Amino acid sequence: MFEHEKEEIDTKAGFVAVVGRPNAGKSTLLNHIVGEKLAMVSKKAQATRKRMNIIVMHDDAQIIFVDTPGIHEKERLLNQFMLDEALKAMGDSDLIIFLAPVTDKLTEYEKFLKLTQAKGVKHIVVLTKIDHVKQGDILAKLSEYQKYQDCFEAIIPFSVNKKVGKKQLLDEICKHLPISPFLYDPEILTTEHIRNIYKELIRESIFENLSDEIPYESDVTIEKIDESDTIDKVYATIVVEKETQKGMIVGQKGAGIKRVGKLAREQMELFSGKKIFLDLHVAVKKGWSKNKDGLEEFGYII
Template sequence: MTRPDETTPYRSGFIALIGRPNVGKSTLLNALVGQKLSIVTAKPQTTRNRIVGVRHFEGGQMVLLDTPGIHEAQSALNEWMVRQALATLEEADGVVLLIDAQRATEASDAATLEMIAEVKTPVILALNKIDLIDKPRLLPLIDAWRARRDFHAIVPISALRGIGLQDLGTEMEGLLGPGPEYFPADMVTDQPMRFVAAEVIREKLTERVHAEIPYSVAVVVDQYLEEGRITRIHTTIYVERDSQKRIVVGKGGEVLRDVGTAARRELEWMTGTKVHLTTWVKVLKNWAHRADLLARVGYGERS
């Protein structure tokens, strides 16, 4: 990365993106790095791992940590997701707390503030989706949040429309001190393609079945082979019950076929290769409620 001049130290650090489910963290991460890294759907709680993205700027880089949305844990999977979110704060130099400006007075946001009350690092409040509220509401909303906590900055944005992202980026860069170049200039994530492939398939599945799909669906890439201009991907979709399997497969295999086609097209665009995608659906009873099974489907740590 080119420095502005030889006497200016290179700046780097870690910034965590955190907030309630479905406030737009994944959309913001993808916008900040300029590439799709994290699953984006209309359903909450769709981010399950800490996705590492890298935003490069003149004279430095910031490593972005996307987190599962903070929510009340109701299963072993949800408990693990909340632990992931809170653990991310411990390794960050700064935090971006993302709030949905449309629903910014909900009690759930007070709970989020309480959860990060002990955070010592600077917190930037990003009021997202401002394109969906009336302009006269914005300044009173900012004043109301300013009274609730001493934020490093409050920045109104629309992650989807790109509004305010330059201002947010500037505030985030201001939190970084001198540091090493953690990633090469052409690298925007540390996630392997097999992980990205699983996320793409899970996203397409969520989009296809809408409200019918349970949250207890996991995608595991069993094999990822790069053979010149061909990429072969063998995956398993895990559900908890036979009834869920029927939803995922669809009548005559229609749903699974549509999901596979959509995922394959996107993966071909991402890899620049011809993708051969094989997908199986298996029942692993109550996996989302059993801590001992989370690692088997890609979450938690293997014992």
């Protein structure tokens, strides 16, 4: 039992699914709120593949944010898994945060309403990227959403760059959480194992350094981590579907994989506060993302 559970005070705790279309800014918002680089951020769409729990303490409440893949149409098996992850997170949560870039039309929100009608979970709309438009545009968008005011609990303009909306959002979330003892140790930021965080940081580096189809047809396996107080030695393999993709990652005289490894190592050191030794290799597993067995090897259970 945690120390705080012995105190006779009303605490709250609950799960909050963070959803929206690909590239709506979910991971950027969560990293900003928690103050750490935990969720994968990429300018390319559909970078996040699995749910991740990110824990934020606010007043007497423990908010367990669930970062989800972007809501999008099911095209390939991997996309189907990603959409299922988002839908499960919505159904399992106490509250949903729907991220709506201020420049988007309301069609994405209307699709979201259809998906959530049967789930009966309350939601808050967060207007993201408001620093990209003028104040009048923000007011106009808020006015557009008023026809759906009976559907949402609140609508909150939010900007990571201008640091607008964070306290208002956390205060609003806490209003809707159930009375509960804390579900996790208040000292931890995520329920994810270090192995999964390192994997996601390597995947992010692939997205940042390589173009076209490679990021979408690749994944990362962490073979081994040797941990000590001052250095983590990480042995990892990037898995792709074609020999040509392997050649593009490795690059001329190994320049490509060195670039991927350098950015990944820097981000891993930033997260862990330790030195990182990263041993990175590339392997080919033909068509892994196109069949159920291949996907299940990487933990994508459909």
